[in-house]
Amino acid sequence: MPRRTPHDALDEVRTPRRMNGFLKTASVCVLIAGLLSPFSQAVAVDAAPKAAAGDYCGGQCSDILPPGENGNATLAQILLNQGFGTQPSHAEDQLGPYANLAKGYPALTDDKINTFFNDASFGVPAGQVASTEKPAGRGDVTIVRDKKSGVPHITGTTRYGTEFGAGYAAAEDRLWLMDVFRHVGRGQLTSFAGGAPANQGLEQQFYRNAPYTEADLQAQIDSAVAKAGDRGRQTLDDVNAYLAGINAYIDAADPGRYFPGEYVLTGHKDAITNSGTIDHFKVTDLVALASVVGSLFGSGGGGEVNNALSLLAAQAKYGVQEGTKVWESFRERNDPEAVLTLHDGQSFPYAAKPASPKGQALPDAGSVTAEPLVYDRTGGAATGAAKSATGTAQKSTLSSARRGMSNALVVSGAHTASGHPVAVFGPQTGYFAPQLLLLQEIQGPGISARGASFAGLSMYVELGRGQDYSWSATTSGQDIIDTYAVELCQDDHHYLFHGVCTAMDQVQQANSWKPTVADGTAAGSYTMRVWRTKYGPVQYRATVGGKKVAYTTLRSSYLHEADSIIGFQMLNDPDFVKGPADFQKAAQHINFTFNWFYADSQHTAYYNSGDNPVRASGVDAEFPVWAQPAYEWQGWDAAANTATYTPASAHPNSIDQDYYISWNNKQAEDYAAAPWGEGSVHRGNLLEDRVKKLVAAGGVTRSALTKAMADAALADLRAEDVLPKLLKVIDSSAVTDPAAAAAVAKLRTWVAAGAQRTETSAGSKTYANADAIRILDAWWPLLVKAEFQPGMGDDLYNAVGANLPIDEAPSAGHGPTGSHAGSAFQYGWWSYVDKDIRSVLGESVQGPLARAYCGNGDLNACRDSLIGTLKQAAALTAAQVYPGDDQCSAGDQWCADSIVQRALGGIKHGKISWQNRPTFQQVVEYTSHR
Structure with missing residues (x-):
């Protein structure tokens, strides 16, 4: 070239x-x-x-x-x-x-x-x-x-x-x-x-x-x-x-x-x-x-x-x-x-x-829908369409996942x-x-x-x-945020305030833009509209006891x-x-x-x-x-x-x-x-x-x-604080499958070395204990699902997952902070797994989960579940665990974790190796x- x-x-x-x-x-x-x-x-x-x-x-x-x-x-x-x-x-x-x-x-x-x-x-x-x-x-x-x-x-x-x-x-x-x-x-x-x-x-x-x-x-x-x-x-x-x-x-x-x-x-x-x-x-x-x-x-x-x-x-x-x-x-x-x-x-x-x-105002089952924000759209991608929220509420609101x-x-x-x-x-x-x-x-x-x-x-x-x-x-x-259920009156844009039917305040912003052929974005326009009440902006609609309400956030x-x-x-x-x-x-x-x-x-x-x-x-x-x-x-x-x-x-x-x-x-x-x-x-x-x-x-x-x-x-929170307990349940002497035994050995070696995600040498772009890291990255979502979903059922498992994502490893693009963001391990089911596994092991747990989930509380059944999912995880290739994105090719583990300075202007910078620390630091x- x-x-x-x-x-x-x-x-x-x-x-x-x-x-x-x-x-x-x-x-x-x-x-x-x-x-x-x-x-x-x-x-x-x-x-x-x-x-x-x-x-x-x-x-x-x-x-x-x-x-x-x-x-x-x-x-x-x-x-x-x-x-x-x-x-x-x-x-x-x-x-x-x-x-x-x-x-x-x-x-x-x-x-x-x-x-x-x-x-x-x-x-x-x-x-x-x-x-x-x-x-x-x-x-x-x-x-x-x-x-x-x-x-x-x-x-x-x-x-x-x-x-x-x-x-x-x-x-x-x-x-x-x-x-x-x-x-x-x-x-x-x-x-x-x-x-x-x-x-x-x-x-x-x-x-x-x-x-x-x-x-x-x-x-x-x-x-x-x-x-x-x-x-x-x-x-x-x-x-x-x-x-x-x-x-x-x-x-x-x-x-x-x-x-x-x-x-x-x-x-x-x-x-x-x-x-x-x-x-x-x-x-x-x-x-x-x-x-x-x-x-x-x-x-x-x-x-x-x-x-x-x-x-x-x-x-x-x-x-x-x-x-x-x-x-x-x-x-x-x-x-x-x-x-x-x-x-x-x-x-x-x-x-x-x-x-x-x-004063609780819990919604009737299946009645919650997110308030639409965007209307009068011409051209462009429909990113702001309303969607049903019968199982989980829309993540664009101010939620507890800060x-x-x-x-x-x-x-x-x-x-x-x-x-x-x-x-x-x-x-x-x-x-x-x-x-x-x-x-x-x-x-x-x-x-x-x-x-x-x-x-x-x-x-x-x-x-x-x-x-x-x-x-x-x-x-x-x-x-410092509360949600109020305002009872509607007259129509969908009037509500009761201190007993008086009051009109909501409508604020809107009309935007239009020129075509940007280079990234495939056509010319377009839309108007954003928010209905405001004295209790704050409307975020959802629902019924409570059959009454139509708007949920507002104050x-x-x-x-x-x-x-x-x-x-x-x-x-x-x-x-x-x-x-x-x-x-x-x-x-x-x-x-x-x-x-x-x-x-x-x-x-x-x-x-x-x-x-x-x-x-x-x-x-x-x-x-x-x-x-x-x-x-x-x-x-x-x-x-x-x-x-x-x-x-x-x-x-x-x-x-x-x-x-x-x-x-x-x-x-x-x-x-x-x-x-x-x-x-x-x-x-x-x-x-x-x-x-x-x-x-x-x-x-x-x-x-x-x-x-x-x-x-x-540089620490992997799961590996440092949860993995040793998982391995205690598995007990290497109980592992007869060669593939699972090999995975256990790699994980134990990593834990003994400090359970960190760190390069073999500066600039190598290759992790020490890379295979163990790959295995845990693949295993965590599999083990969490196998541990909790059978007992919780799909609806509850998914609903709690909307409150708290199950995983936020450095390479996870699905967590609240997204991929290549540096910050990791803030949001995850680390505590749930820890408390549940300790309960199964018969150890003391303060503030335990209300029920035992792994193997329905049976140690042998829990062990079998963990070994089965571990074997499944170990069989996944690096390309499957790290599928690639606009920054990295599939299978590039270091790149999947790497920190990217996200461009807000025209200047671009190179990737750096993952580390979980403040941006500005004294x-x-x-x-x-x-």
Whole structure:
């Protein structure tokens, strides 16, 4: 095959090309102009400006955020990337160090940490300054970028100038992504970026859950500012300065032709004449962005209709009394064997099962249908059609299967070598190109922080460090969402509100797009429509006791995504956060459902945030309830969607526990508002077991805690915590079939070697114990089905599977996070298998399943079932277990697991070996305090 040359790329500029689902055309002259045009207006200098605040970390703060800081690329850079794989400066320079930790961590020492992380000290050493600029010629702010990663270090002499610089730097690094997500938040992505099925699915997902009008978005800002007094007014000033910075960059980049090339490739700019515009950003755009972030990562709970369907299936199988008992055992809403973040015996009761539930509105069997979202469709794929939900409810709603992937490991100074706390923590926001987060340092009046922020919301650092403290978050998932059954009256679009027949509010968004022949998408259009009630948007229709109802979803953060900005402002304020109690006070102003962690040189702390509504007495948060005053949230104001919330003291919180771990696991005893699957085996156990051993031994260091995280990141949860019990049932002496015996031997060897999914050597793209991994990947779904389906029956088995998928191995494309997503083992039947197998073995089980399932409780029959399915799994080829997809050929095990930076723009990156860890991550140990 002839080797491609730059001349080939120039010829192809005129040819329609595929880029993230868009059709592109351009011209040679524009490509040349793009190659010659500067990507930024930075001018190299010899020294960085002096940081505005002190740094008390002593060079022991580090961070990482793949693939790279630079998420903008000109048209020329995009075409060169797609044609030859070349990367714009700083587009993927953090991807290699991040990936290399998977093989490099066993030899890690403290002095090697920054081989795999960035130095997160404040400021830039004189020899590391790559560029400096005065955005828009302002004299009150300077942006310095470092040579290693190109991170912007923004130093302002005025508050306005500081925030202006933050906006300008954000636009330099993420303008296209910010534009994409302000349209996602409004349900307008297809009109903006094309009608590819992925774009349709994304905008539909968010519009269904946050169908806001422009007035709704503005009202959020007005409300948040009004409630917060002086801080609210300062926030609005900060936001306006930040927006001015973004728009100043747009004004400079547009005539200069160094705006992101995706604007040309999607038809917003003409490649030859440079006609067309990039719309300025406005304050409501930031609220639209915040609604996307909140829906993805900070809205726990929901799924009450699915819960009702699985309960009805259990009752149909076993009868009402026994079926309810069986359902509760699978729900594990307050499992005594669950790993806890707060393990000192603290109790924080919330959303417990009431003794006598009141107001339940369970649907009549077979009556549930999902509310259609899309109508008036012309052309395109029918991705939004309504479907029956008699067995399971549609997964597009806010359900209990939340995206939960972040982790935290924090050890108090009493157990470290230095006597100072050590933390390794970060959020897992998914792997994208460009990344949803960006890195920055902001120094100015009332602001002193470095870390990560969501693109377009980076007026403050949202996860990172201050002068003498660091903080981070994991998704907590506690229940702030309830489903109400509103009784219909007059017709399908009127409902009873406090006894009055009231019209539903209809909101809709019409979208149309041009043809994209390159990926087979025709021109098309559709309108999305949502019916809103005072109890939230309609998600389903059903009958309850023969009465027609609409099921609505109400969350406490609905119409209030902007409120959390005050908490982030406080976290960035060095005059506010001076210790762990101040940190907790700041986190209390964040209404998203997160676990917050803190470390300084003396203390550690934890706080669980979110507006937890106080429910009416007798209401069970697990199921739909009637939309009547007796069952509403206490103190609920329907017009403002505000209510009485549980006080801060009732939220799980702690200062200076010996250690904290979190991997989206249960927070504390009696905090029952948790997602499905928080039982005896959870991903959090991988951290708990390792950190507990470190603390028991004492002398914990940054490198030791990082090793613990990295070791857990390569572990197969099923193999480490469940497989030994399965093999105990099988008992190798009872295996007479040669094929099954060989499979058992391979699995035992893998478990003895550490049960990890790791390469034989760095870059080999081949797993050690590859055959054992293949066998378990094939065996798990087979053994779960054989273990549970005969006893549960098809309907109950499938209904519980809709609440909690049976498997989320790294190669599984069917799990909530999808294939090539990195995060794995958050959702699965690990605990069910563990409890059932231990019961069959006659071992002690706290909170057991209501019935024994494997072999109907008979050890010999269970053994036969396991051996039979193991033999079946061992016979499957690699091509059958890993069937291939658009990224990998069939049978490529390493590739099936690999992490892909999913393209949200024109730049693509190579795959990296699987590891289960946060996207943005900090390693910190402060040496002193103010």
